[in-house]
Amino acid sequence: MQKVRAKKSLGQHFLKDLGVARKIAETINPTVSEKFPVLEIGPGMGVLTQFLLQNPNINLTAIELDRESVAYLKEWYPELKLIEGDFLKLDLNNVFPAGEFGVIGNYPYNISSQIFFKVLDYKDRIPVCSGMIQKEVAERIASKPGKKAYGILSVLLQAWYDIEYLFTVDENVFNPPPKVKSAVVRLRRNSRTSLDCDERLFKTVVKTAFNQRRKQLRNSLHEFITDEAKLENYLTKRPEQLSVEEFINLTKLLQPCQN
Numbered sequence: 001m002q003k004v005r006a007k008k009s010l011g012q013h014f015l016k017d018l019g020v021a022r023k024i025a026e027t028i029n030p031t032v033s034e035k036f037p038v039l040e041i042g043p044g045m046g047v048l049t050q051f052l053l054q055n056p057n058i059n060l061t062a063i064e065l066d067r068e069s070v071a072y073l074k075e076w077y078p079e080l081k082l083i084e085g086d087f088l089k090l091d092l093n094n095v096f097p098a099g100e101f102g103v104i105g106n107y108p109y110n111i112s113s114q115i116f117f118k119v120l121d122y123k124d125r126i127p128v129c130s131g132m133i134q135k136e137v138a139e140r141i142a143s144k145p146g147k148k149a150y151g152i153l154s155v156l157l158q159a160w161y162d163i164e165y166l167f168t169v170d171e172n173v174f175n176p177p178p179k180v181k182s183a184v185v186r187l188r189r190n191s192r193t194s195l196d197c198d199e200r201l202f203k204t205v206v207k208t209a210f211n212q213r214r215k216q217l218r219n220s221l222h223e224f225i226t227d228e229a230k231l232e233n234y235l236t237k238r239p240e241q242l243s244v245e246e247f248i249n250l251t252k253l254l255q256p257c258q259n
């Protein structure tokens with residue numbers, strides 16, 4: 001059967017280095033127990049899939065949007081549980097009616113942020129998510145406060161996940177090579193069970209503050225501020241200076257019901 005022709009619109013860059021593929025597949029190993037359900041996003045021609053299927057601790061399901069890749073996978077991996085469709089539209093409760101599951105992939109880079117936002121929507125059921133994304137996004141996700149890369153994704157993900165930047169991957173191991181460098185990350189659910197503040201407001205505050213990241217919070221968050229005195233420590237700061245804990249505290253102070 002012919003190889004799949006890479007389509008730009010689907011973010012298709014097929015990994016050709018089996019050593020790297022094996023290393024990525026192994027990133028989920030330390031966290032899985034017996035027959036742990038794992039979803040692979042965008043298996044393409046199955047370069048990661050083959051290693052995941054070999055792992056006796058993993059109960060693998062994959063979702064692939066590209067019809068041509070689906071046909072290829074059905075031919076070469078008939079044993080694979082494969083869903084043809086868009087991960088972003090997938091109802092994960094249908095695929096995994098109960099319990100926890102992991103997420104892995106050499107992800108389509110054009111939707112990597114959206115993939116992580118969706119993981120966040122299911123955070124209490126996804127203890128681990130690992131895989132390859134653009135290096136720049138990996139740096140954003142893993143960034144600590146005070147860095148240029150620190151932003152919305154860093155705060156929202158780090159509130160719930162411990163992030164490990166595992167290793168960098170050169171563009172030459174792909175066909176076709178992407179324009180950017182890549183990196184492999186792992187997100188593991190931390191022990192936080194609630195934010196101790198209004199979670200929706202927390203998200204809005206983080207997004208609003210970073211959407212005007214050069215501005216002091218006094219200006220970017222003015223529509224939320226009713227009592228400046230309470231917020232003294234925060235008013236002249238910029239969003240990249242605030243840790244996750246500080247964003248949580250700030251949100252508490254902005255909550256109208258706690259006046």
Ligand code: SAH
Nearest residue numbers: 013014015042043044065066086087106108
């Ligand atoms: N994992 C393969 C392919 C990586 S390229 C490898 O390492 O070689 C990204 C893959 O994600 C492609 O196969 C692409 O078709 C698929 N894809 C793109 N958008 C998708 C979506 N919304 N849902 C599921 N798969 C998607």
